[in-house]
Amino acid sequence: MAFLFWKRKNKPVKHPSIRLGLVLGGGGARGFGHLGVLKALSEWGVEVDIVAGTSVGSLVGALFCAGKTVDELIEIAKNIKVKDVKSSKFFFMPSSSQKVEEYMQQLLGGDKVFSELKIPLGIVCTNMKNGQEVDIYAGSVAKAAAASSSVPGVFKPVVYNDMILVDGGLKNNVPCDVARKMGADRVIAVDVNSTRGKGTESTKMFKLLKSTIGVMMHANVESRMPLADVVLQPNLTEFSSSKLDGLEEMIDIGYKEALAHKEQIFYLLSKKLSRKEKKKWQEFRQNNPILK
Numbered sequence: 001m002a003f004l005f006w007k008r009k010n011k012p013v014k015h016p017s018i019r020l021g022l023v024l025g026g027g028g029a030r031g032f033g034h035l036g037v038l039k040a041l042s043e044w045g046v047e048v049d050i051v052a053g054t055s056v057g058s059l060v061g062a063l064f065c066a067g068k069t070v071d072e073l074i075e076i077a078k079n080i081k082v083k084d085v086k087s088s089k090f091f092f093m094p095s096s097s098q099k100v101e102e103y104m105q106q107l108l109g110g111d112k113v114f115s116e117l118k119i120p121l122g123i124v125c126t127n128m129k130n131g132q133e134v135d136i137y138a139g140s141v142a143k144a145a146a147a148s149s150s151v152p153g154v155f156k157p158v159v160y161n162d163m164i165l166v167d168g169g170l171k172n173n174v175p176c177d178v179a180r181k182m183g184a185d186r187v188i189a190v191d192v193n194s195t196r197g198k199g200t201e202s203t204k205m206f207k208l209l210k211s212t213i214g215v216m217m218h219a220n221v222e223s224r225m226p227l228a229d230v231v232l233q234p235n236l237t238e239f240s241s242s243k244l245d246g247l248e249e250m251i252d253i254g255y256k257e258a259l260a261h262k263e264q265i266f267y268l269l270s271k272k273l274s275r276k277e278k279k280k281w282q283e284f285r286q287n288n289p290i291l292k
Contacts, residue, residue: 036254
């Protein structure tokens with residue numbers, strides 16, 4: 001039956017009732033792998049209806065939802081420099097998140113709000129006042145993305161609506177549930193940091209802290225993955241999450257990971273939701289409402 005999903009010049013036949021959610025996880029510089037996945041989806045003509053992102057996934061997601069093409073995103077990635085987003089070179093002197101916010105405003109063409117985006121977007125942050133997850137769907141896109149990307153120790157937190165916001169990955173690094181809450185019928189999740197939580201043999205403070213954060217993230221990722229229909233996990237182990245080296249290689253690995261799941265993706269898009277599935281996700285959204 002595979003031939004049914006390769007019609008119209010290798011483009012997927014998307015069932016009209018299906019709303020596709022794309023989830024872009026955190027992972028620092030490994031987020032370049034997201035671009036490879038987006039490149040594949042773009043080439044296949046796959047239309048994304050909803051995006052949910054954490055940390056670097058929120059940055060890529062914001063630009064994608066604003067209408068940036070894959071070629072434009074890759075060009076941005078090629079030209080980005082550490083000094084564009086960081087003001088400090090020292091770990092215990094965290095940079096202001098304001099620089100990330102201003103850089104995003106520049107790329108977005110102004111301080112856009114969520115309602116101005118071409119594709120609905122949800123951004124995940126962590127509120128350090130109470131340790132709770134905060135999902136943002138309204139207000140300044142650049143500020144929300146900067147907050148979601150504010151890794152403790154690397155960036156200062158963002159003060160936003162009486163909250164102290166930092167990296168959303170601490171609570172929800174691959175937010176499949178957010179995409180479901182937003183109305184996604186099918187979900188493709190991209191986890192660019194699947195080797196998190198493996199620990200470290202190093203006793204150096206920076207590596208220990210990175211490993212500690214990874215262990216914390218591992219549990220919240222595992223609990224959300226069952227909410228995805230397709231999970232893409234490009235193997236980016238050899239690349240650092242804190243260095244910009246290996247852009248083209250990471251894009252290629254992300255592309256090939258999507259290619260390995262191409263038939264599965266096409267099948268899911270062509271398949272109408274069963275009554276059981278509809279009921280399942282309706283109940284999920286009723287029990288997990290969007291809070292703005």
